[in-house]
Amino acid sequence: MGFSPKPTDALKLNLELYRKLYLARQAEESIRAHYAENEMKTPMHMSMGEEAIAVGVVSVLGPDDQIFATYRSHAIYLARTEDSDDFFAEMYGKETARLKGKGGSMHMCDPERGFMGTSAIVASAIPVAVGAAFASRKQGNDTITVAFFGDGACDEGVFWESLNLACLMKLPVLFVCEDNGLAVHTPQSLRQGYRSIAAIVSKFNCQVLEETSTDAEVIYDLTRKAINLIKANRQPVFMHLQYYRYLEHVGVNEDFDAGYRSRKEFEEWRQVDPVNLQRKKLLGNGTSETEIAKIETKIDRQIENSLKKAKDAPFANDAELCRGVFS
Amino acid sequence: MGFSPKPTDALKLNLELYRKLYLARQAEESIRAHYAENEMKTPMHMSMGEEAIAVGVVSVLGPDDQIFATYRSHAIYLARTEDSDDFFAEMYGKETARLKGKGGSMHMCDPERGFMGTSAIVASAIPVAVGAAFASRKQGNDTITVAFFGDGACDEGVFWESLNLACLMKLPVLFVCEDNGLAVHTPQSLRQGYRSIAAIVSKFNCQVLEETSTDAEVIYDLTRKAINLIKANRQPVFMHLQYYRYLEHVGVNEDFDAGYRSRKEFEEWRQVDPVNLQRKKLLGNGTSETEIAKIETKIDRQIENSLKKAKDAPFANDAELCRGVFS
Amino acid sequence: MTRNLSYREAINEALVQEMTRDESVFVYGIGVPDHKGIFGSTSGLAEHFGSDRCFDTPLAEDSLTGFGLGAALNGLRPIYVHMRADFLLLAVNQLANMVSSYTYASAGKLKVPLVIRAVIGRGWGQGFQHSKSMYSIYGHMPGLKVVLPATPYDAKGMLISAIRDDNPVIVMEHRLLYDVSGEVPEEPYTVPIGQAHTLRPGGDITVVAASWMSVEAIKAAEVLEKHGVSVEVIDPRSVSPFDSETIVASVKRTGRCIIADNDWLHCGFSAEVAAALAEHCPSELKSPVVRLGYAPAPCPCTRPLENRFYANAVDIIRAAEKMLGTNPLDLSGEEFYSYEHKFQGPF
Amino acid sequence: MTRNLSYREAINEALVQEMTRDESVFVYGIGVPDHKGIFGSTSGLAEHFGSDRCFDTPLAEDSLTGFGLGAALNGLRPIYVHMRADFLLLAVNQLANMVSSYTYASAGKLKVPLVIRAVIGRGWGQGFQHSKSMYSIYGHMPGLKVVLPATPYDAKGMLISAIRDDNPVIVMEHRLLYDVSGEVPEEPYTVPIGQAHTLRPGGDITVVAASWMSVEAIKAAEVLEKHGVSVEVIDPRSVSPFDSETIVASVKRTGRCIIADNDWLHCGFSAEVAAALAEHCPSELKSPVVRLGYAPAPCPCTRPLENRFYANAVDIIRAAEKMLGTNPLDLSGEEFYSYEHKFQGPF
């Protein structure tokens, strides 16, 4: 990690991106495979489809940069920590997880590694990120605070208040709007009284960057640009990034039979699936099928191993219930 | 009243505007003269300076149009009702007022005359106006709902939510932002992370109109245009209107010695004082000093009379305390 | 005619019947017209009544509450639905500063026939942001009515009462109740707001248990009855207005009271129930009042801790035994947590 | 050294001393650096410590609460000031869903040393949107501390405790208290959070009276004493954590309790106090508990109704007489409402 010039070795970067993409994807595939066993008793808001954003943004960040995110953060968390042991322990609600299962899928939190927590109340973590950025500046740190949120968050007043605050105070905040066009099942046409969020935000004192690519490297490059802008202009940057949510809003299944969207749309996005895309790119860049398979196998084993450890681990005992309410 | 083509008789209109301007101004002058007696035990947020906006906008409205406003609504209320009896009875907290003194200066409300109430929680009445406009449309009425609010209200998230909602649902709302550059004593440079609220709002699905004039007729004409736009486009209109607050935020005194603004600025705005301006215009249009004095004397008497009645009236008895909590 | 309906079906029927009866009733909120229809409670409404009477919204709880107020002031009867009461916390300003006082602020000239439905309490691994109830904070505001229907019968009858009420009413529905079934008349009917309901008569102990806790209390009462303890179970049904009389009268008879709530205890509704006893019948209490509810912590996700977070029938039984000074029963043969086991998958 | 200071001066001194001691303390909110300085309590801070440690903000209570949380998570000690607790109602979501649970959500890894100051209660004709207290709703949330300093001594000592606390603390200050004076040590000191304070010992009746009501209760006690009634006045000082022990111990001695609150009764803090008695000493109560507080209505503006809206010393005296079965005293020679008369002009 560490914020540094883009590796001159583009291949190295692309391998790193692929490793994280594949980890995020396969961890979720593993959840899908095991969820019906009813041992992971936590509502799952799956990342599948957004991996390029999670991996692309996170891979630019330095160790002291901070991330605030949402209930839909599997990919972000894994891209940041690559710690599938902790991830699965938390999914299974076990004592061996850092949070001992108190958080679950919606509330991962690992402040020591800059993953500062999430909110499942839409948009509620955004102002917290702004406050964190204020602290960073006040303390003379040269760090960035990233607020990840969905397009639905822009409906909430607190988004506008937070945007205004960050722009007013010229804080080093990177707003990352992960736009999948939906809030649960509600399309933007039923939620937005405007044509373009980017056009509106660009009238605030900040910079706006837009992208529809599912190529993690493109997102990576854009994020580097964003962070450079934040530092150069002492202004926040708002990134508007589109992706397609593969699965139902909450849960591990597809839901193209529900009627609110078509499988055809999905099939189109699948053509540019972020994991496949990156894999193909590696192959095109001269990485051999064997090399890639080696990476994949390693991650498959890692996940399998994490999953097994999680299953075998004990639950926290009752004393944990009221521990940590106060400092 | 009644929404109708602009009177071909411009003089008649200008006389009407002056009557209301003078009433609003003199009613407040009367408050200033009597406040120290400590009988009007209600915090006063004075309109002085904004009369052109209040009178200009309100004079266009039809009898079924609805107004939602703020704690700073003396001029709006008087422009709408011209009922100084009720006004002063409420300021003195007397039983003879429609609200029997329960509301006071901050909470005037006269739904029978389309003055639907106010909020002293900044921005909180704006979504209520949007809901009223929804009802109007749903019931097939051809009415307009006006939301008056200050520039400070645009800081609040609920403003953005309400704007989005009205634009999304294409509701007949006229947003009137009365911009005096201040929220209490805080200037916009300490509150706004953007250059122009009008520029931002214009990116929503609505029309934006801006004006800095203190000429009530100019505001009147602009409001007619706004209402035509609302009806023609089936979209809300946002009017951004500037004025200068003559007195302290709350209370009846000047406060140029407080240090947050200069008397010089005030003197400049006084050159275009909305009441004087309209008086001069009338004189220029051929109205005689005597005619004007006649209008003024009538209003002076009306106010004096209302004030006396209010002072003499009894307070409501204790049984009123818990009456009207529920329907 | 009476049929066996689930709680969700009972709500749905109330909505269909009231929307049919009165054109001014409309339903809005995130997800109300979608294929999930707020756990089935709003299913079919959009199809039947059209998208201008059952419609989706932006995520904007604060403004949409004010929106409902503005519509209600003008004679419409809005029903704003929240999939989770946790989201209602974004609208506390509108409720406390606007909705609850608008009638008073107009000296009684304006009515506010606004209904807010919100799902409360335990679901399934939902953690600390999707499990709150907090009805006491709404009950604390004069000008609001707050009800907690606990049976399919009350779900229909109290929702119809709420819709026809000219005042703002918050209807809070416990997530676990959605799967409970019971007898529900087909024709529309009302259940008056502000009357407690004695679900089970008994002479030894009064258990005051609202919403889901009434199910736990009934279970506890059944178990205790087998062992000769007679428990009276009272469902307050309404936080505000609050029928303290029924509860006080019962405790005057039994001399003992356990209050079992779906919420934190401190400054909660359970405190108001206990306060009513301190105000009206302290000398009739044979033993101190006991309150059961959420553990004093945010709600954890993992199941074993979640099980300890919520009070349940076993806790009620243990509290009753302590109060009566009897030995702990062997409960190994009993089946508890039947709904928690039945309930699976998110939300 | 001890001086006579007003409540506003005591707050100001606490802020100055803590900001001097600890660079990480900063103060923000609408009006904190202006010439009025939140009724004088923040006067001089901006001049002394600079505008990055005492600064004005947009009107955005919800996001600015989250902002304070984010700063606190990173080791700063923010103090967010609200001129009125009514405005805090816009931030209930952040408090209930975020601030109160952040430490728990990080399994204790993150601290939240956030202080929120908010002015509560009666002012001067302020009507229903500028007179609320509603501390019970914050006290209801586990993870928050809520305190109500009632004297200049406590105002300084409890604010310093709050600032040094690693948990979120809401400090609620009654508007009328700002003009009250009392002895305050010059050096910094702390008053522990969560301990009730017996302001006056007595044997016949316990009056539990927080914040401004403690002033009314003292006045009532003085009047009653002249007529041979000995009143113990207890200031709970803290809604959460709540020191029920001190109150229960007192009522066990006196057998009688009046709870006088600066808030609505229903589901309010007064209910929690009464509940503690029902839970811990019902058999020691010689007569039913009595609660006094706001009338069950939004607060009207006009003075005569406003006077009836708030409970006061006379109400306490009358309640005590009723409880003791004595005849109503002739109070015509007594001077009541001294502060309401002193207090003039808006806010």
Ligand SMILES: Cc1ncc(C[n+]2csc(CCOP(=O)(O)OP(=O)(O)O)c2C)c(N)n1
């Ligand atoms: C304040 C609030 N309102 C409603 C909800 C219910 N809810 C959960 S997720 C969601 C949709 C959010 O959409 P978006 O922000 O675009 O995120 P996505 O799920 O698409 O990633 C809604 C409405 C909530 N959690 N919080």
Ligand SMILES: Cc1ncc(C[n+]2csc(CCOP(=O)(O)OP(=O)(O)O)c2C)c(N)n1
């Ligand atoms: C939600 C809220 N926050 C803070 C306040 C305190 N306050 C009262 S008026 C005011 C300034 C509002 O400014 P603006 O909207 O521009 O109106 P103006 O007074 O200039 O007419 C503030 C901050 C309030 N009443 N409501």
Ligand SMILES: [Mg+2]
């Ligand atoms: Mg989305």
Ligand SMILES: [Mg+2]
């Ligand atoms: Mg202003």
